[in-house]
Amino acid sequence: METKERILQKSLELFNIYGSDNVTVRQIAKELNMSHGNLCYHYASTDDIVQALYMLLVADLDALILRGKKATDISLESVILMSKMSFEKLYEYRFILLDFVHIMRRIPSIKAHYRQLTVMRQLQFQFIVSELVRKGIFKQPIIENQYSHWIQSTIFFGDFWLSSAEILYQGKEQDKVKTYHNFFIHLTVPYLTEQGLREIQAFL
Amino acid sequence: METKERILQKSLELFNIYGSDNVTVRQIAKELNMSHGNLCYHYASTDDIVQALYMLLVADLDALILRGKKATDISLESVILMSKMSFEKLYEYRFILLDFVHIMRRIPSIKAHYRQLTVMRQLQFQFIVSELVRKGIFKQPIIENQYSHWIQSTIFFGDFWLSSAEILYQGKEQDKVKTYHNFFIHLTVPYLTEQGLREIQAFL
């Protein structure tokens, strides 16, 4: 048990630095001062490690969303808080999002799982948005399906902000999450009512 | 000359199918019925081919933008048309965007070039947006820097819609570009004035 955790931890570290494609079983083993034969006894390949780490990420994100649900009242503040924590979690497992397409291509089971997950998230977001519209924080939609498009773009941003940052971001590393989360909040501005605008000022 | 073009063409084909990381010099050579020794005579490595293809993409996109500038009047229609053509061009070279982070990490010269390009694009977009605001198609900004955020998210979408589609899109392949471009147009809706909304109806 202990060993498996150590492997996952070190792998995450190396994947985040070099990308999951550029790390080999031998490298990980070396860093852990163990033989690669031994490492392969626990995880046959790096793909197996990637899969295990992906599952950890998903579990952590699920826990976040569950906790969000317990707070029965959906507010702008709670949504912003939850998204912030999600961003931080994604940053922790950033190699997954930086190698998103590659990983999905390599490991079909992850792709299938992720597609399922996206469907779920869309439903959850739809509920959140409808609540915020009802409470007069988000505007009534101007055209049909407007918010379903916005939800998709929200998920889209969540999936790829790290990739964009990898290429374009030039600030301090420790400000990265905050910067992009702030960016994320800005995207909601045109959808807000007067009241929503007043409320969001505190977070900009 | 002829041979180099054939290599680029076939490489683009293979890269788009398998991803630039999963294609070797030997594979490309085999598909072209030539020895890999010969291929390496023209392009020492796949990275050189990637770089050449990237330059072709950039040149094509530049040509698009230049043509757009000749039509002195910036309208919603001309902007939508230009973005549509850009989307189609990106689809043509889709491997670059599907392997975006990887390529940028592997080939620093491309990363540097792309960063430069993004700065340019931001300026161009800023001009376009200010024109559309002036013409009463886009709303006056509600809060400071609102449009600079929107411009960033536009570029962001341009860079990663193909990656998102690779994972989530389930429709017909030949409708992909149209679907995502339509998605792109939807993102502008909350920024449009009454007039802008009337004009955009034709494109939805």
Place this chain on the structure above:
DNA sequence: TATAATTTAGAACAAATGTACTAATATTGT
């Protein structure tokens, strides 16, 4: 035509990597 330059095929080599196997060691349960 003759010479030089370019292009091509193919072989050879080294490094990296996944995979499998063996034997030794440690741990656990009875």
Place this chain on the structure above:
DNA sequence: ACAATATTAGTACATTTGTTCTAAATTATA
């Protein structure tokens, strides 16, 4: 304590891939 199981180190092998080299063939040019 002893047998069974789990864990670990290390070796060996096949494959892939980038890279380099040589010699033959083709093309260009004077």
